[in-house]
């Protein structure tokens with residue numbers, strides 16, 4: 001296993017088009033890194049440069065401490081993990097896993113030892129004599145990973161491995177890959193354009209836009225502190241709402257009335273005429289169900305609820321509104337770039353399942369202002385987030401297990417402070 005370090009990596013194809021543009025990224029030993037972005041943003045190109053299938057135009061690619069720019073793929077000892085189509089149907093599970101060792105003429109005793117060790121890790125021991133066709137999708141995935149494990153590869157690389165599967169199988173495989181990577185602790189780079197995979201699989205997520213790295217952070221930070229409109233719009237479903245606000249006398253005027261930002265979200269508005277206020281669907285609520293203790297943290301306004309979608313555990317309300325032409329244009333542009341669901345000028349609001357708001361009614365809604373973001377519509381910059389949020393350090397030290405992935409012990413600045421020992425626990429027993 002090894003760390004992967006990219007320094008100012010550029011890839012220009014024949015026509016001079018920079019498919020990857022000055023990407024610097026440190027992937028820690030044992031880390032699960034996701035590369036995400038819309039189709040054509042350069043994810044595959046970057047992954048292929050790591051493996052050695054694509055020449056690097058400029059910059060340095062390091063695996064461990066070694067510069068590998070000029071090394072052939074087979075000398076990099078990395079493993080691209082493919083789907084079941086890469087398994088040989090006429091070979092047993094044992095021989096499928098053993099395949100790379102057979103190619104390298106490894107002795108029979110060695111082969112047996114390594115395959116059995118991998119099979120035990122992958123819970124495939126009792127299936128070693130079976131053929132791939134008789135296995136479930138998840139088991140086949142494990143066989144494919146077993147092949148990578150016996151090679152003792154430095155890292156696993158995946159390029160949208162689940163994109164051809166149906167939704168149910170995709171969910172299963174996602175869990176399978178996550179569980180295995182945690183158990184093995186092998187450095188992993190995983191390319192996807194699916195934001196659910198991006199949010200659930202990785203320790204950190206690197207968001208690419210047109211070959212340029214936008215933000216590298218834990219899923220939680222990406223969601224809560226996106227550095228710009230692009231990241232904010234890409235992560236989250238339904239997406240963040242972007243509400244136009246005119247700046248007048250230092251105050252924000254929105255289609256839903258004046259908005260007074262709390263101290264924690266306030267930004268310097270001097271010299272600005274217009275900003276976009278970003279608010280996640282869940283920042284809104286039916287004002288009728290908001291308790292008095294939190295009401296003061298937000299604004300209450302009258303909205304014309306157009307459509308309501310009731311999903312049992314939650315419901316979404318749609319609230320159309322008027323926006324100036326240039327803002328409409330900017331939002332349409334963003335939508336095209338994100339390949340995303342329509343970001344027309346309507347609010348998508350998540351309501352408590354108990355809310356009794358009806359379609360076609362004018363109703364008071366409440367917006368929690370403690371979590372809103374203020375964006376510059378032209379540059380897209382998030383004015384509420386400090387620029388240092390762009391690249392977040394790896395959550396873990398090299399070699400440490402990834403058992404905390406998915407828990408709150410994520411990777412934000414706050415979380416990486418040393419923990420105080422819990423009451424009753426002796427000094428020095430706290431992990432941290």
Ligand SMILES: Nc1ncnc2c1ncn2[C@@H]1O[C@H](COP(=O)(O)OP(=O)(O)O)[C@@H](O)[C@H]1O
Pocket residue numbers: 013014019037038039040041042043044045046
């Ligand atoms: N072999 C190639 N020759 C020329 N342009 C390419 C080649 N491969 C990819 N590109 C271009 O590079 C950009 C990034 O492609 P790619 O890395 O495949 O994106 P992604 O995997 O994010 O969808 C795209 O604009 C694509 O058209």
Ligand SMILES: [Mg+2]
Pocket residue numbers: 043044045
């Ligand atoms: Mg691709």
